[in-house]
Amino acid sequence: MRLVEHDGVKIGVFNCEGSLLAIEDRCSHDNGPLAEGEFDPAACTVECPRHGSLFDLRTGRPKTLPAFTPVQTFPIAIEDDTITLEVE
Ligand code: FES
16 A cells, blocks of 8 residues: 555555556545555455454445445556546
């Protein structure tokens, strides 16, 4: 995982066995530092370090409680050696 920041928004970029995925580093439950949680590259999930909700990195949706709303995801483009995130 690599943490990047744009306009004060922290974003975690994950490598799920070759697929790069980006999600907001802020849990939808209680603003926990989501991207810093335990990452499972095979399942493509991250576990919030604060209360343990498991999030699907492909969709941003929580798979377990207590979080129940998705976090923001960001499209990624790769051109040559440059990785670009699309942030609104
Ligand atoms: S802050 Fe992430 S599960 Fe509560």
